[in-house]
Amino acid sequence: PGAGAEATASSVVADIIDIARAKAQGLARPNVPILGFETLRTDLKALTIDEIETEYYLRITAQDIIGVMANVASELERFGIGIDALIQKESDGKNVPIVILTDKARESELDEAIAAIEKLTSVTAPVMKIRVESFGE
Missing domain, CATH: 4.10.910 (30s ribosomal protein s13; domain 2)
Incomplete structure (x- = not known):
């Protein structure tokens, strides 16, 4: 039912x-x-994704070795992206999942940072990215 x-x-x-x-x-x-739906309004402008700053959820799978989190944080810093929260999940013995909630950033800058993070030898899988929308804030 x-x-x-x-x-x-x-x-x-x-x-x-x-x-x-x-x-x-x-x-x-x-x-x-x-x-x-609202009556047509002409005073509203659709923003492009490059005009929007939002937070992002990132999930990174990396080797469980010393310095991985520092390297990831360093790449985010290099592109001007702050970290709001960071959690390292339990390792499976080889890899460790790292979850990051970023501060507000432009997607183009984040994509550049992700490309750099994925080039790190310790990162073992593509980075998963999810936009975190906050309306009117």
Whole structure:
């Protein structure tokens, strides 16, 4: 019974978007327009990805050796990217997963830093990157 996983997920995402829009507009609760969209507005400009600064979640798999985290942090610093949080998970004996939440950065700068990190001999897999959006902050 129920709408199914995809329909439920779609509904939840729509609710989250409505809440984020309301928060960005300073409203106490969502004000969903008729048919679910606002009347055309000409004062809004779509930003390119290069104009947006956001935080990122990075997952790096590297050899479990001394200096790996320092090398990764050094590459991020070289491209002007700060670290908000860093967690080193338990090693499997050979590799260790490193999880980093960055400070706000432009994607182009982060991509350059990731390319440099992936060239480190101690990094054993492609870096996984996920944007962390914060609406209106």
